Amino acid sequence: MTTVYRRRKRQFLQLVLTCFSCCFILIYWEQLDVNVISHLKSYSYRYLINKYSFLNDSMSLNKEIAARLHNYQYLITHENKCQDQDVLLLLFVKSSPKNSHRRDAIRQTWGNEQYIYSELKAIIKVIFVLGIHKDLSQRKRVQRNLLVEDQQHSDLIQQDFYDDFHNLTLKLIFQFEWANTFCKNAKFVMSSDDDVFIHTPNLINYLLQLDKEIMNFWIGRVHRGAPPIRNKESKYYVPYEMYQWPSYPDYTAGAGYVVSQDVAVKVYKALMTLNTSLYIDDVFMGICAKMMEVPPQNHIYFAGEGKAPYHPCIYNQMMTSHGHVKDVHHLWREATHAKVTSLTSGFWGQLYCRLIKVFLLCKPYYVDTYPCIAAFS
Incomplete structure (x- = not known):
């Protein structure tokens, strides 16, 4: 009798535990799917994405059609910025038109070209990349301020697309177009944001130690097997119609990455043949580089989206x-x-x-x- 009672008690506890587990999974399924299952699926799928060409085939466009998708006019540019100079690093900083205080802080600190040359004898060019202010009521005033700022510093470039998160891919195209048109002599090209701190002395010393003939060079914080975000509430939401695969190709975080000149040329060529509707710019950079068979290399001291400890x-x-x-x-x-x-x-x-x-x-x-x-x- 005691044995039967114990067995029934054990079966009852198993039933309760099973019901509890099922309820837990049902209640938190969306969070589990987003945070665990989707990542497992995407990471297992990344080999196919990185190995085969079906992703590029699905996003490729006729060259003329692709060119029309990003045919924007220059409002501010500096065609002679790199002319007749041995430029080690062309450093693009994505910035909003209204963030003049951030740009000033960068000019006075890690983006100070004169400091880098005096201390390290290396020429860098820091360029702030802008669109136009979205708010029509403020646009003229902001644009006047930008023109005054550029007259003083000569380091802004601007095209006439709206400066918005969903147009970051347009900024990516703008950067590589400008680099390949006006600064082909730069050995390295970097992309970053205006809320990123770059330890330029460390970076410059690192680049100076590399082989002068280095090719297929692309470093940053590498994301491997990252899944598209399907939550409509997220800033990074990407619908199936825009990107149907369960995994992105390997890519570096858009907060900061460096490529060699030959990679900048290859990426620009890829940009000219792909559908640029995907507005996650660092992912799109990964798609372009994959098309040109350039793998990203992880550097442990590129923080990606994170903030480094103060020490x-x-x-x-x-x-x-x-x-x-x-x-x-x-x-x-x-x-x-x-x-x-x-x-x-x-x-x-x-x-x-x-x-x-x-x-x-x-x-x-x-x-x-x-x-x-x-x-x-």
């Missing part, structure tokens, strides 16, 4: 960090201070920084910044 041991190897607006001047002073080198050099300095980086980067939970492996580099 001299991090600054010593930092390349990019995302989400900086009000702290740009402070971070620039701290990151380029002589104490960074003195603190991180020598055996004890390196050991100290190893421990600090393990503490800052190796968390038991996900943090969107540099990976734990960066603590051991």
